[in-house]
Amino acid sequence: MLHVHEYERYWMIGVAAVLGVFMAALIAGAVVFGVRVPDKGEIINPNELQNTMFANPGVFDMGNGEYNVVMLAQKWSFNPAEIRIPVGAEVTFHVTSRDITHGFIIERHNVNFELVPGHVAQARMTFNEPGEFRYICHEYCGQFHHAMHGVLIVEDTDSLAQTAD
Ligand code: CUA
Numbered sequence: 646m647l648h649v650h651e652y653e654r655y656w657m658i659g660v661a662a663v664l665g666v667f668m669a670a671l672i673a674g675a676v677v678f679g680v681r682v683p684d685k686g687e688i689i690n691p692n693e694l695q696n697t698m699f700a701n702p703g704v705f706d707m708g709n710g711e712y713n714v715v716m717l718a719q720k721w722s723f724n725p726a727e728i729r730i731p732v733g734a735e736v737t738f739h740v741t742s743r744d745i746t747h748g749f750i751i752e753r754h755n756v757n758f759e760l761v762p763g764h765v766a767q768a769r770m771t772f773n774e775p776g777e778f779r780y781i782c783h784e785y786c787g788q789f790h791h792a793m794h795g796v797l798i799v800e801d802t803d804s805l806a807q808t809a810d
Contacts, residue, residue, distance in 0.1 A: 688764060689765055691744075691763050698739065699715060699739075702725060711736075712735070713737050713739065714738045716741075717742075718741070718742045718743070718747040718782065719743045719744050719747075720745065720786060721788070721790065723749070726796075727798065728796070729798045729800065730772060730797070730798070732772065732800060733772070733802075734771070735769065737768075737769045738767060738768050738769070740760055740765070740767075741762070746760060746784050747760040747782045748760060749766065749780060749781075750781060751778055751797060752780065753774075756780075774799065775800060775801035776798075777797070778796070778798075779797075780794060780796070780797060781793065781794040
């Protein structure tokens with residue numbers, strides 16, 4: 646058997662333990678917290694958006710509680726500027742920019758894009774908590790960057806139904 650000095654063995658155990666902690670953190674991030682590395686995504690021509698789904702941005706009810714949000718960002722607004730969905734809605738976002746790089750982040754939800762012209766950012770999110778959540782541009786994009794925002798309203802359909810009774 647290869648002789649390993651006592652101190653060297655401690656260091657080997659220590660290194661293995663640290664690597665194990667790092668690996669556990671990676672796995673926990675991916676599995677428990679749903680952290681994802683953005684993929685390359687869909688590529689489009691930002692000068693020909695009229696030939697894509699972005700010719701007609703909006704919120705689309707796909708049935709079975711699923712919604713598609715097709716959103717166009719530009720200096721200095723989001724279209725649509727308001728999204729209204731029922732609680733429990735499973736939403737797939739398709740977002741792009743028509744001019745320069747913008748950002749898109751939804752308050753208190755794990756939807757966070759850098760919007761680069763020519764790329765379609767996509768994410769899926771289920772909204773289980775009723776409320777109003779702002780989405781804002783978080784990439785500095787010029788004079789009215791601060792005015793570039795919208796609101797996502799998750800409606801509590803149960804309470805609406807009860808008040809209707
Ligand atoms: Cu768009 Cu900042």
